[in-house]
Amino acid sequence: NAGVTQTPKFQVLKTGQSMTLQCAQDMNHEYMSWYRQDPGMGLRLIHYSVGAGITDQGEVPNGYNVSRSTTEDFPLRLLSAAPSQTSVYFCASSPSEYQPQHFGDGTRLSIL
Amino acid sequence: GDSVTQMEGPVTLSEEAFLTINCTYTATGYPSLFWYVQYPGEGLQLLLKATKADDKGSNKGFEATYRKETTSFHLEKGSVQVSDSAVYFCALNGGYQKVTFGTGTKLQVIP
Numbered sequence: 001n002a003g004v005t006q007t008p009k010f011q012v013l014k015t016g017q018s019m020t021l022q023c024a025q026d027m028n029h030e031y032m033s034w035y036r037q038d039p040g041m042g043l044r045l046i047h048y049s050v051g052a053g054i055t056d057q058g059e060v061p062n063g064y065n066v067s068r069s070t071t072e073d074f075p076l077r078l079l080s081a082a083p084s085q086t087s088v089y090f091c092a093s094s095p096s097e098y099q100p101q102h103f104g105d106g107t108r109l110s111i112l
Numbered sequence: 113g114d115s116v117t118q119m120e121g122p123v124t125l126s127e128e129a130f131l132t133i134n135c136t137y138t139a140t141g142y143p144s145l146f147w148y149v150q151y152p153g154e155g156l157q158l159l160l161k162a163t164k165a166d167d168k169g170s171n172k173g174f175e176a177t178y179r180k181e182t183t184s185f186h187l188e189k190g191s192v193q194v195s196d197s198a199v200y201f202c203a204l205n206g207g208y209q210k211v212t213f214g215t216g217t218k219l220q221v222i223p
Contacts, residue, residue: 004155031209042116042201042213043156050208058210090155094209098144098163101211103155 002026006091006104013081013111021076021107023091031094032074033058033101034066036087043090049074050097081111114139118202118214125192125221133187133217135176135202143204145169145178145185150199150216159187159200192221 035043045058047066065077092101119134148156160169165180202214
């Protein structure tokens with residue numbers, strides 16, 4: 001009964017490095033999303049996917065890439081890390097367009 | 113675009129006090145509305161939801177009513193407990209899981 005699994009839980013990067021945040025769900029949900037959470041700003045949508053092979057940009061997509069080759073996985077790639085990308089990142093999934101989302105426990109990312 | 117405004121915190125209450133956290137929204141169409149709760153070090157969990165006007169969502173003693181005329185979805189609980197201490201987020205889903213969150217309200221309940 002894993003739900004939404006995010007790895008790693010913590011990561012420290014240097015400016016300019018690249019990395020991939022992993023997200024996997026075992027509920028066969030079509031919809032998946034990535035958010036970043038910053039103090040005083042709530043959660044902001046980075047990218048989302050409505051099914052395998054289909055992704056779209058959210059509110060703050062710059063500096064991030066996504067792909068969705070399977071229903072289960074939705075990795076988030078930081079191409080060239082910047083200090084402004086220091087944040088807590090959450091992945092979420094949902095079975096349909098209007099249903100509530102299930103969240104992972106987050107990845108805490110610091111960029112020096 | 114869609115937006116959610118919720119009252120700023122932190123909110124500090126004594127155990128058994130009445131809780132209200134205000135939430136108003138702007139959206140086109142007929143969004144679904146949610147309250148999520150986040151405990152320290154964890155992801156968000158659904159607390160309650162409402163999918164159409166006048167729906168009342170309820171869970172664990174918390175309630176919120178979807179008021180289209182005032183574009184509001186205020187969270188209430190009659191008697192809070194220390195275990196309710198957390199951050200509460202109001203959110204709307206305007207479709208395709210493009211969800212807009214409020215900034216969150218931290219609740220601290222003291223014995």
